[in-house]
Amino acid sequence: MVTPSFQPRTGLASSGQAQCLRCIMDTSAADISFDSQGFCNFCTDFIKRIEAFQPSNEAELARRLETLVSRVKAEGRGKQYDCIVGLSGGADSSYALYLAKEQGLRPLAVHMDNGWDSELAVHNIENVVRKLDVDLATHVIAWDEYKKLMQAFFDADVLDVEVLYDNAMLAVNYRLAKKHGVRWILGGTNLATEGMRMPADWNWFKYDKKNIRALARRSGIALDSFPAIGTIDFVIFRYARRINWTSFLDYVSYSKSEATALLTSKVNYRPYPYKHYESIFTRFYQGHILPVKFGIDKRKLHLSTLIMSGQMARDEALKVMERSPYPSDDALQEDIGYFLKKMSWRPEQLAEYLARPRISHALYGTEQPLWLGLEKLGRRTGLLKKTAS
Numbered sequence: 500m501v502t503p504s505f506q507p508r509t510g511l512a513s514s515g516q517a518q519c520l521r522c523i524m525d526t527s528a529a530d531i532s533f534d535s536q537g538f539c540n541f542c543t544d545f546i547k548r549i550e551a552f553q554p555s556n557e558a559e560l561a562r563r564l565e566t567l568v569s570r571v572k573a574e575g576r577g578k579q580y581d582c583i584v585g586l587s588g589g590a591d592s593s594y595a596l597y598l599a600k601e602q603g604l605r606p607l608a609v610h611m612d613n614g615w616d617s618e619l620a621v622h623n624i625e626n627v628v629r630k631l632d633v634d635l636a637t638h639v640i641a642w643d644e645y646k647k648l649m650q651a652f653f654d655a656d657v658l659d660v661e662v663l664y665d666n667a668m669l670a671v672n673y674r675l676a677k678k679h680g681v682r683w684i685l686g687g688t689n690l691a692t693e694g695m696r697m698p699a700d701w702n703w704f705k706y707d708k709k710n711i712r713a714l715a716r717r718s719g720i721a722l723d724s725f726p727a728i729g730t731i732d733f734v735i736f737r738y739a740r741r742i743n744w745t746s747f748l749d750y751v752s753y754s755k756s757e758a759t760a761l762l763t764s765k766v767n768y769r770p771y772p773y774k775h776y777e778s779i780f781t782r783f784y785q786g787h788i789l790p791v792k793f794g795i796d797k798r799k800l801h802l803s804t805l806i807m808s809g810q811m812a813r814d815e816a817l818k819v820m821e822r823s824p825y826p827s828d829d830a831l832q833e834d835i836g837y838f839l840k841k842m843s844w845r846p847e848q849l850a851e852y853l854a855r856p857r858i859s860h861a862l863y864g865t866e867q868p869l870w871l872g873l874e875k876l877g878r879r880t881g882l883l884k885k886t887a888s
């Protein structure tokens with residue numbers, strides 16, 4: 500006898516995968532589930548998060564911003580800076596810096612240079628800090644060291660090569676906050692354009708110092724100028740030093756297009772032709788390595804967020820997905836050439852790498868269980884309301 504099973508109604512992505520009927524997430528995310536209307540857990544959670552966080556009106560939003568700004572000012576009194584703003588050269592972080600200055604804060608801009616900044620990003624960083632009259636601290640990771648670390652990640656066939664950049668960026672921001680006695684790090688992250696939760700198998704835990712060290716050791720690399728941060732370091736920064744990391748753009752009603760227009764006219768900012776143009780590796784990783792080697796296209800998440808925040812129609816997003824992540828084949832070929840030269844690879848090496856199967860980060864050693872354990876303990880004891888993701 501065949502047991503009738505509940506078959507949720509879903510759409511069908513062009514790839515043949517079951518797809519949400521409200522956003523465009525599909526079964527390429529392993530932890531997706533659908534309700535009886537064919538709506539997925541990602542957009543349903545997003546609505547809940549927006550409702551829980553977003554104030555009901557502009558006046559309340561303005562009050563919330565004012566409260567944060569007064570607190571940052573009060574806690575930074577007598578210090579050279581009262582906050583840190585991480586600057587990638589992209590519109591979000593540039594606007595966060597602009598907003599900090601506009602609110603009368605005294606930010607230190609922090610940039611992490613891993614050798615992959617595009618020329619346009621360098622131009623934007625220079626212009627934004629000069630026009631806003633903000634000090635800039637740039638942490639440069641020796642290219643030779645970073646290149647070897649990237650090679651170690653490629654050799655290990657792990658998913659998230661960007662753990663290297665993200666971990667170093669977190670480390671540098673926290674270290675500089677500690678150095679200057681600053682209690683606030685204002686991030687350019689925001690719910691409106693990137694607030695949908697990342698599927699569990701689309702990236703890796705970013706505070707995984709143990710994993711970075713294990714992969715470095717496996718390839719005989721010493722961490723020298725690479726500023727790694729792990730779970731315990733985070734706990735010390737957050738709870739002993741009481742350094743807060745907050746998504747600053749959630750305190751205003753943020754529109755990326757309006758922010759870009761304002762930055763262009765006020766600080767001589769030059770917009771990017773497409774997403775992640777500020778880092779050549781990030782655009783190559785998201786536009787080529789992730790889809791080809793790992794079957795993951797992060798545009799689904801980004802466009803779904805835009806659909807859910809009313810910034811794009813679902814039909815339009817589906818049309819975008821029919822096109823390649825790169826604006827043209829020439830642009831892709833140019834980045835392939837750049838990548839091969841910079842990593843000293845032959846074209847065959849890239850083909851072999853892309854063809855090899857994925858190996859889990861966890862197989863090489865990870866401190867994620869420690870993080871999850873502490874998070875659980877913190878929630879149970881009420882000490883921890885929210886940790887950085």
Ligand SMILES: [Zn+2]
Nearest residue numbers: 519522539542
């Ligand atoms: Zn959905």
